[in-house]
Amino acid sequence: xxxxxIFAQPARYAAIxxxxxxxxxxxxxxxxxxKISLSQTAIAQPPYVPVFDFSxxxxxxxxxxxxxxxxxxxxxxxxxxxxxxYLRSVVVAVTSTLILLLIGYPIAYGMARLPQRWQPIAxxxxxxxxxxxxxxxxxxWINILQHDGLLNKILLALHLVSSPVVWLSTxxxxxxxxxxxxxxxxxxxxYATLSKMDPSLLEAASDLGSSPLQAFWLVTFPLSLPGVxxxxxxxxxxxxxxxxxxxxxxxxxxxxxxxxxxLEFFTNKDWPVAAAAAVALLVLLVPPLLLYDRLQRRTLxxxx
Amino acid sequence: xxxxRIGRISPFNITALALGMAFLYLPIVILVxxxxxxxxxxxxxxxxxxxxxxxxxxxxxxxxxxxxSLRVAAVSATIATLLGTLAAVxxxxxERFRGRTLFSGMLYAPLVMPxxxxxxxxxxxxxxxxxxxGFWTVTxxxxxxxxxxxxxxxxxxxxSLDRSLEEAAMDLGCDPVQAFIRVTLPLIVPAIAAGWxxxxxxxxxxxxxxxxxxxxxxxxxxxxxxxxxxxxxxxEINAICTxxxxxxxxxxxxASLAAKLSSSEAKSAAPL
Numbered sequence: 390x391x392x393x394x395i396f397a398q399p400a401r402y403a404a405i406x407x408x409x410x411x412x413x414x415x416x417x418x419x420x421x422x423x424k425i426s427l428s429q430t431a432i433a434q435p436p437y438v439p440v441f442d443f444s445x446x447x448x449x450x451x452x453x454x455x456x457x458x459x460x461x462x463x464x465x466x467x468x469x470x471x472x473x474x475y476l477r478s479v480v481v482a483v484t485s486t487l488i489l490l491l492i493g494y495p496i497a498y499g500m501a502r503l504p505q506r507w508q509p510i511a512x513x514x515x516x517x518x519x520x521x522x523x524x525x526x527x528x529x530w531i532n533i534l535q536h537d538g539l540l541n542k543i544l545l546a547l548h549l550v551s552s553p554v555v556w557l558s559t560x561x562x563x564x565x566x567x568x569x570x571x572x573x574x575x576x577x578x579x580y581a582t583l584s585k586m587d588p589s590l591l592e593a594a595s596d597l598g599s600s601p602l603q604a605f606w607l608v609t610f611p612l613s614l615p616g617v618x619x620x621x622x623x624x625x626x627x628x629x630x631x632x633x634x635x636x637x638x639x640x641x642x643x644x645x646x647x648x649x650x651x652l653e654f655f656t657n658k659d660w661p662v663a664a665a666a667a668v669a670l671l672v673l674l675v676p677p678l679l680l681y682d683r684l685q686r687r688t689l690x691x692x693x
Numbered sequence: 694x695x696x697x698r699i700g701r702i703s704p705f706n707i708t709a710l711a712l713g714m715a716f717l718y719l720p721i722v723i724l725v726x727x728x729x730x731x732x733x734x735x736x737x738x739x740x741x742x743x744x745x746x747x748x749x750x751x752x753x754x755x756x757x758x759x760x761x762s763l764r765v766a767a768v769s770a771t772i773a774t775l776l777g778t779l780a781a782v783x784x785x786x787x788e789r790f791r792g793r794t795l796f797s798g799m800l801y802a803p804l805v806m807p808x809x810x811x812x813x814x815x816x817x818x819x820x821x822x823x824x825x826x827g828f829w830t831v832t833x834x835x836x837x838x839x840x841x842x843x844x845x846x847x848x849x850x851x852x853s854l855d856r857s858l859e860e861a862a863m864d865l866g867c868d869p870v871q872a873f874i875r876v877t878l879p880l881i882v883p884a885i886a887a888g889w890x891x892x893x894x895x896x897x898x899x900x901x902x903x904x905x906x907x908x909x910x911x912x913x914x915x916x917x918x919x920x921x922x923x924x925x926x927x928x929e930i931n932a933i934c935t936x937x938x939x940x941x942x943x944x945x946x947x948a949s950l951a952a953k954l955s956s957s958e959a960k961s962a963a964p965l
Contacts, residue, residue: 399869401790404783407776407840408792411799414837418814425817492716495709502706511710513949518717520945522898524915525934528922529720532727535926539723572717630807633900637922647809654813664817667810678805 426461426664461665471666474649475673481635481645482628485567486621492568493575493620498609500576501583508584512577519573527566527637534562534638563639567628574627575620582616583609615688622681629677630670646670721938728931745932755917755933762897762914765828769835770892776836777843777892778885782873784844785851803841811838812905819906826908834906835899839892846891850884851877883951890948894941 465471500511518526533539534556541553556562586609594604632647644652646666654663728746732739749755783790784797803811815834819826854877862872900915907913912920914933921930 399873400782400786402783403779404787404790404796407780407783407800407844408796410776410837410840411796414815414818414833415799415803418818421817421821422810422814492713495705496713499706499710499713502703503710514714515717517942517945518721520894521721521941522894522915522934522937524898524900524918524922525724525937526720528918528926528930528934529724531922532724532926532931533720569716569720572713576713626805627807630809632807632809633919637919647807650809650813660817663813667813670807670810674805674807681805 422664422667425661426668428661461661462669464662465665465669471646471649471669474644474646475669477643478629478646478670478673481563481567481631482625485564485571485628486625488564488568489571489575489624490617490621493572493579494617496572497576497579497583497616500580501586512580515573515576515580523570524633526570527634530562530566530569531557531637534565557638558640560639563635566634566638567631570634571624571628574623578619578623579613579616582613582619586612615684618684619681619688622677622684626674626677626681629674646673724931725935725938727928728935730928730931733928745928746936748929749932749936752929755914755929758912758914758917759933761828761911765832765835765903765913766893766896769832769839769896770889772832773836773840773843773892774885774889777840777888778847778881780840780844781847781851785848786873800841800844803838804845808838808899808901809905812902815902816905826906827911830906830908831903831911831913834902835892835896838899838902839895842891842895843885843888846888847881847884850881854880883954886951887948890944890951894944897937897941 496515500508500515503511531538536553536555536557538556540556541550544550544554545552590608590612591604594608595601599607629645630647631645632651635645635648636651647670650663650666650670653659653666729741729743730737730739731742731744780796780800784793784800787793812834815830815837816826819830824830858876858880859869859872862876863869867875898915899913900919903913903916904919907916914937918930918933921927
């Protein structure tokens, strides 16, 4: 026992360097976002009015507090552009998550039913695309979906359509890209719960007279709900802030909040509003994150 | 037993699996095949050729971007692995210290935070510090993101290690640092290696954070690909993408070898 206490000392020192790094490059920058979201827009370099000036001591800081501006946030809730991109983010994330569940569940189920020695191979096959650059995977779809791309060629050859269909720059293409990119995030947690399930439960269900479909619906599915929740949140949370996929595949119509932030920052150069959009995006993410945290904790406790 | 299990795979399961795998892999396979297309038109097959690979190796701007990306990935992955391993050691072995919750929260947050926010906040910091944006700002940004992933990988390996091994080493006269370096470190090296490779590929992949934190004239490869792709499909991009895929494939093979080594070594050294 005493060895353990001695050991704790140097291990604690190990955390110093990463701790300082995260404070400097994560916490402090995040403070800057909040700070700038509360300052006035200015046509200058940098394009915002500084809020705090620490060099002038407390008097300056308290004076600055009096000048805090909520203009950016007011703009966010009054301009329909922001409200609609907020809404669109939620709609896209919910829809994609549902599609992912519908596609991912049968795949995860099939994996869990494979013979034991094939399961690690199947899992590897699901993980590999996750390691492959997502930009390249989106680009691969652009190849297929473009006007004279493979998909249109096949459809034309099969006489399913008479002229090339416009796929690129549509919501269909965007959903396809999102579903394709996030499928591993959905499959892996589902597979994790499904493969842990005791097959004798299904045998018991069929002994008691239920059909395979009934057994699935009454036994397997309810037991897999923690996996469903984890997979859904694991997809929903990052999709909300998605920027690259909608930018490359969706049309130029309505934007997601990540795109709005980008546009505000790089094109309009309105940093306070971009920072306010970032804060708003984070606020949007708090409920699903808390839910995910609770779910994880319950699963871990359930394992013990 | 085996027969019974195989008997349980229904045609439905097989179809779902086959379609799922086809969906995951076909686009990539098509991309790789078309990178060897001789034709200028991306969609017309003109026979096999290495033309677009030649084109890439004569494209100064793309080569510079690729070199920049590789340097950023190597440096940031190395720093991230060092810091991430230290963080994991601190979290698993340090037990209580002041601000531990804040620390683990800070390491957890970047895993889930949208990249646009991480990118924006780091840019605001660099602007406030008046730092010139380029190689080092991107490297710092990537280090911050990827060290969190390294921490997760090393942490889970470290947590599953039997601590009595270290205690035995200390009973035999090692001090805690020696015990860690001689006993624990060799056991977690595969996890550290896997963490490095994960950090490397994540850095090589990133567009969003790099766009915020890089300066003019120091674009990374994904940024260049991204801006090319927005203008339309070019066969040269197919070739570049195929080379990136090949590089990552090699890394995955190395990582899985490391993992295999790790599990077999762990089995002989200590119960998992």
